[in-house]
Amino acid sequence: MGTYNHSVLLDVEKCKGCTTCLKRCPTEAIRIRDGHAQINANRCIDCGECIRMCPHKAKKAVSDKLSVLKKYKYTIALPAPSLYGQFDNLDDIDYLLQGLLDYGFDDVFEVACAAEIVSGYSRRYMRRKDILKPVISSACPVINRLIALRYPLLIDNLMPILPPVDVAASLARKNALEKHPELKSEDIGVCFISPCPAKVSYLKEEIARGEGDVDCVVSAGDIYFAVLSKMERKLTPVPVSRTGMIGVSWAAGGGEATALFNDRYLAADGIENVIRVLDNVDNGTLPNLEFIELNACDGGCVGGVMNVANPFIAKARLQSIRRYLPVSQNWSFFDDSPDDTSVPGDMLQGNEIQYQPEEVPGGMSEAFKRRAAIQQIAERLPQLDCGSCGAPTCLAFAEDIVNGEATEDECIVKMRDRIRELLKGEEKA
Numbered sequence: 040m041g042t043y044n045h046s047v048l049l050d051v052e053k054c055k056g057c058t059t060c061l062k063r064c065p066t067e068a069i070r071i072r073d074g075h076a077q078i079n080a081n082r083c084i085d086c087g088e089c090i091r092m093c094p095h096k097a098k099k100a101v102s103d104k105l106s107v108l109k110k111y112k113y114t115i116a117l118p119a120p121s122l123y124g125q126f127d128n129l130d131d132i133d134y135l136l137q138g139l140l141d142y143g144f145d146d147v148f149e150v151a152c153a154a155e156i157v158s159g160y161s162r163r164y165m166r167r168k169d170i171l172k173p174v175i176s177s178a179c180p181v182i183n184r185l186i187a188l189r190y191p192l193l194i195d196n197l198m199p200i201l202p203p204v205d206v207a208a209s210l211a212r213k214n215a216l217e218k219h220p221e222l223k224s225e226d227i228g229v230c231f232i233s234p235c236p237a238k239v240s241y242l243k244e245e246i247a248r249g250e251g252d253v254d255c256v257v258s259a260g261d262i263y264f265a266v267l268s269k270m271e272r273k274l275t276p277v278p279v280s281r282t283g284m285i286g287v288s289w290a291a292g293g294g295e296a297t298a299l300f301n302d303r304y305l306a307a308d309g310i311e312n313v314i315r316v317l318d319n320v321d322n323g324t325l326p327n328l329e330f331i332e333l334n335a336c337d338g339g340c341v342g343g344v345m346n347v348a349n350p351f352i353a354k355a356r357l358q359s360i361r362r363y364l365p366v367s368q369n370w371s372f373f374d375d376s377p378d379d380t381s382v383p384g385d386m387l388q389g390n391e392i393q394y395q396p397e398e399v400p401g402g403m404s405e406a407f408k409r410r411a412a413i414q415q416i417a418e419r420l421p422q423l424d425c426g427s428c429g430a431p432t433c434l435a436f437a438e439d440i441v442n443g444e445a446t447e448d449e450c451i452v453k454m455r456d457r458i459r460e461l462l463k464g465e466e467k468a
Contacts, residue, residue: 044243046101046236047085051075053097058426060089060098065310066188070439071429084184085237086310086335087344100236100345103255105265108143111228111254113219115211116144117204118262120151120282120290121234121340123360124353125263126270132287132360137276138266147279148211150231151286152369153203157386158285158298159370160200165299165329166380171196173305173320173328176295177388178202180241181335182313187392190321199387203289204231204238205245206386208252228254232262234343235336250389258345283367291354292339296332303327308334308342413437420450427451 054075061069061076068082069089076097078089090098108114116139123132136147157178165174177183177198186193208229215227231253233239238256245251288294292308305328307316313333319325336342338350346353416437423433428449430436439445448454 043080043083044240044247045078045080045083045085046239046243047078047083047087047090048099048101049076049078050097050099053095055095055097057094058431059092059094061426061429061431063088063092064431065314066185067431067435069431070444071426072444082188084181084188084335085235085240086181087236088310090236090344100239100258102233102236102239102258102261102345103230105257105261107255107257108228108230112226113145113215113222114143114228114230115146115148115215116262117148117150117207117211117229117231117253119204119232119234119238119259119340120149120154120287120294120357121343121346121353122232122259122262123151123287124290124341124356125259125346125348126267127356129356130359130363131276132280132282133276133278134270134272135266136279138270139262140279141269141271142266144230146211146215148207148214149280149282149286150203150207151282151289153207153210153286154289154295155283155286155298155367155369156206157200157203158289158295158367160382160386161198161295162299162301163380164198164200164382165301166377173325173331174198175320176330176332177392178289178295179334180237181235181310182333183392184237185313185335186317190317193317193321194392196320197392200382201386201388204242204253205251209385212252230255230257232257232259234259234340234346236345237335238343239345259343260345260347263347281368283365283369284361285367286369287357287361287364290340290357292334293332294339296330299330301329303329304332305330306332306334308339309337310335409441412441416440416447419447421452423452425452 056071056074058071061071065086065088066082066084068079070077087100090100123129123135126135129135139147173196175193175196175198211229212227216222229252231242233256242253242256245253285298293306296304296306307313313335316333338354341353342350417434420433420437428436428451430439436445440447
C-alpha cells in the first residue's frame with residue numbers, strides 16, 4: 040500500500056508537533072517524531088481528517104493546478120455535484136456551467152448525470168439473488184481503502200459498479216470524439232473538479248496505471264475562485280445542465296441510498312460514524328439491511344476539505360436547487376423492467392479491491408509473536424492514551440516499540456514515576 044499516490048501531505052515547516060492530528064486520525068497513521076508529525080503511507084486512507092483538524096494548517100491536499108489545462112487542445116470539466124452547493128444564491132445550475140465554459144473549458148459533463156445512470160444500474164444490481172447483503176456503496180474511495188485495510192470480510196459486499204466520476208469521464212471523452220472527429224484522444228483533457236483528496240488519490244492512481252479517462256484533477260476551491268467572477272447573473276445562461284434531483288442529491292449523505300427506492304438502507308457520514316457502522320456490519324450486529332451508504336466526510340461530499348463552503352450551508356443550498364429539477368434526466372424509470380438485473384460490462388469495476396494488510400516479515404507465526412510482545416508491553420504502560428510519546432494510544436506505542444521505532448523510556452508517565460522514585464531515594468539518603 041505504500042506505493043499509493045497519496046494526496047494528503049505534510050508541510051513540516053508549519054507543523055508544531057501538537058497531537059491534534061495524532062488523536063483524530065482514524066487509522067493511527069500519524070506519529071510525532073523529531074518534533075513534527077509523520078504520516079505512515081501504508082495506513083493513510085486520504086480521508087482529510089488531519090487537514091480538517093490541524094490548527095496550524097500543516098496538512099494540505101495536493102491536486103493539479105489549473106495551468107495543467109494548457110496542455111490540451113480541448114478541455115472538458117467534470118464538476119462534482121457538491122460543487123453546486125459552494126455558490127450562494129445559485130438557483131440555476133446553468134449559471135455555474137456557463138461560468139466554467141467562460142473560464143476556458145470547451146465542454147462540461149456533469150458528474151451528477153453519471154450518478155443518475157449509476158443509480159439506475161445499481162437498482163438493477165440490487166435485484167440480484169446471488170449477491171451478498173448488505174451491499175456497501177463503493178463511491179467513496181476512503182471507504183474502499185478502509186475496508187481493504189481493516190475489513191477483509193466485507194470486500195465482497197462492495198458495490199462493483201463504477202463510481203460516477205469514471206462513468207462521466209468515459210462518456211465525456213466519447214461524446215467529444217464523436218462531435219469533433221478531428222481530435223485525437225490525447226488532444227482531450229478531461230478534468231475532474233474534486234471536493235476531497237481521496238478522489239484525487241483514487242484518480243491519480245488510475246492515471247498512473249494508464250486506466251480511466253480522467254487526465255487531471257483540480258480542487259473545488261481553486262475552481263470556485265476562478266469562475267466566481269465569470270458567473271454573470273445579468274445574462275440568461277445557455278441551458279446545458281442535464282441532471283435531475285437524483286444526481287444532485289449524491290452530493291450529500293443519503294442521496295445515493297434514496298435513489299435506490301429501497302427502504303431497507305442505512306446512510307452514515309463522518310469517518311468516526313463510518314467506522315462504527317463497519318464494525319457493526321463486520322460483527323453481524325446490524326439489523327437486516329439491503330444497502331449501506333457510507334461517506335467519510337461529514338454531510339457527504341459537501342463536507343470535503345477541498346470545498347470552500349460550510350457543509351451544512353452547502354447542503355441547504357442543494358435543497359434549494361433540487362426544487363426546480365425533474366427527478367432525473369438520465370434514466371427511464373418506466374422502461375426498466377422489475378425483473379431486469381443486467382449491468383453492462385463497461386459499468387463494472389475492472390480492478391477488484393483486495394485485502395491489503397500491513398506486511399509482517401516472517402509470516403503468520405511471526406505475526407502472532409509480535410502481537411504477544413505488543414500486548415505484554417501495553418500491559419506495562421499506564422493506559423492513559425495521552426499521546427505525549429508521539430503515538431495516539433498506549434497500544435499503538437507498544438507496537439512502535441516492537442517495530443523498533445520507539446523505546447519504552449519515551450513514555451512520559453513512566454519517566455515521571457521513575458523521577459519521583461529517584462527523588463524519594465535521594466531524600467532517604
